Amino acid sequence: MTSLKEHLAEELEAWELKILPSSYDIVGDIAIIRVPDELKHRAKEIAEAIMRINSHVKTVLNQASPVSGDFRLRRLEWIMGEKKTETVHKENGCLFKVDLEKCYFSPRLSFERARVASQVKPSETVVNMFAGVGCFSILIAKKSKAKRVYSIDINPWAIRYAEENIRLNRVGHIVTAILGDAKNVIKERLEDIADRVLMPLPEKAYGYIDFAIEALKPDGGVIHYYDFVHAGKDENPIRKVEEKISRKLCRLKMDFEVNLGRIVRTVGPRWFQIVLDIRINKKN
Ligand SMILES: C[S@@+](CC[C@H](N)C(=O)[O-])C[C@H]1O[C@@H](n2cnc3c(N)ncnc32)[C@H](O)[C@@H]1O
Numbered sequence: 248m249t250s251l252k253e254h255l256a257e258e259l260e261a262w263e264l265k266i267l268p269s270s271y272d273i274v275g276d277i278a279i280i281r282v283p284d285e286l287k288h289r290a291k292e293i294a295e296a297i298m299r300i301n302s303h304v305k306t307v308l309n310q311a312s313p314v315s316g317d318f319r320l321r322r323l324e325w326i327m328g329e330k331k332t333e334t335v336h337k338e339n340g341c342l343f344k345v346d347l348e349k350c351y352f353s354p355r356l357s358f359e360r361a362r363v364a365s366q367v368k369p370s371e372t373v374v375n376m377f378a379g380v381g382c383f384s385i386l387i388a389k390k391s392k393a394k395r396v397y398s399i400d401i402n403p404w405a406i407r408y409a410e411e412n413i414r415l416n417r418v419g420h421i422v423t424a425i426l427g428d429a430k431n432v433i434k435e436r437l438e439d440i441a442d443r444v445l446m447p448l449p450e451k452a453y454g455y456i457d458f459a460i461e462a463l464k465p466d467g468g469v470i471h472y473y474d475f476v477h478a479g480k481d482e483n484p485i486r487k488v489e490e491k492i493s494r495k496l497c498r499l500k501m502d503f504e505v506n507l508g509r510i511v512r513t514v515g516p517r518w519f520q521i522v523l524d525i526r527i528n529k530k531n
Contacts, residue, residue: 254296263289271297272354274347275334276305279323294327305329308347318402319351319379319448335415338382339364341389342415345380349404352380356447359511359522360386363471366524367391367443374441374462375399376429376455377448381409381422388418396422397437399429430458442468449473449520456495460527467502467529473511477518484510484519492523502528 251271252264259267263286271280278297282290294307306329312322323332332348339361345352360383367373369392375384376399384398398413400406409424425432444459446452452459452473459470472492478484485508496503507524514520 251293251296251300254300255292258292258296259289267293273301273304274345274352274354275336276303277332277334277347278304278307279310279347280307281310282326290326298328306331306334308332314351318405319450320348323348339386339390341382341385342412343380343382343385343408344411344415345408346404350380350402350408351405352382355512356382361390363387363445364390366469367393370394371442372440372464373397373443373445374433374437374459375445375447376433376459376462377446377451378409378424379405379447381412381424383445383447384409384422384424385412385416385418388421389416393421397432397441398422398424399427399432400424401426401428430455433458433462437462439463439465443471444468445471447471447473449475453492453495456492457499460499460501460529463527463529465529467527469506470525470527472523472525474521474523475514475518476521479517485521485523488521488523492525496525496527 266283268281271278297307298304307327309324309326310321311324314321333346336343338357364386367387371393373393373396378384378398378400381398384396387393387396398409406424406426413419413422438461441462444462446459474488476484476487478487489505489508504526505523506526511520511522
């Protein structure tokens with residue numbers, strides 16, 4: 248497939264090509280690109296090129312703000328095609344319906360979702376603390392023999408779409424969507440029940456680790472812990488997060504072992520999203 252830059256090589260000037268983003272996301276039949284302010288006058292040509300390259304794309308949106316706030320939302324502006332923000336995305340054999348203006352969604356987590364799902368063992372109970380429209384939760388229900396998956400989110404729209412996705416993927420006998428702040432939901436109804444806890448919200452995971460531990464069964468289990476980190480050229484970003492979380496777990500007097508650490512994706516110059524798979528032994 249030719250790249251966007253190659254496609255626009257004749258139409259844009261050299262300086263314009265230089266600041267044109269080389270990547271963009273496709274969710275279902277919607278493409279999302281961050282058009283720099285200096286290229287706003289070229290937005291239609293850029294959108295046209297995206298639609299030429301990806302014949303199934305029906306809508307092109309500009310991401311006009313970074314992801315922010317408790318619900319992790321971004322401002323989206325219509326550039327071309329159908330005026331809509333709702334779509335159905337196919338990933339790892341699942342269907343995810345999402346309104347991109349009302350809920351967080353990233354197709355860039357596809358490999359990570361499959362990686363976590365592949366680790367779930369038969370009969371496990373899983374708590375997903377920051378579940379969005381249910382992607383990790385539904386994939387786990389479809390690809391493993393988990394007994395139960397609790398899919399928590401604080402955004403009522405995310406829960407509404409999660410419920411629809413649970414129906415679409417026929418996993419209602421396994422996945423339960425719960426609206427609320429993960430820490431309250433765990434305190435009220437999910438203490439001591441989980442073999443595995445997912446914390447896919449790097450901005451909050453560190454502050455919520457105590458609640459993840461509370462959700463684990465009395466003899467412990469696995470936590471998938473996500474964080475953002477900046478690492479200089481001579482620093483190891485995975486090691487940095489490992490040291491940070493190890494200090495906290497030692498303060499909490501936990502017996503633990505980091506089984507795996509990996510860079511999920513690069514999110515800026517020397518900024519990384521990291522995941523650590525941590526086994527916690529609560530009985531010590
Ligand atoms: C990065 S998104 C999750 C992405 C999701 N796991 C996926 O694969 O698409 C983080 C989610 O956490 C939710 N959230 C933020 N604070 C929360 C809290 N205190 N309790 C529960 N959910 C929360 C947001 O509404 C958002 O949907």
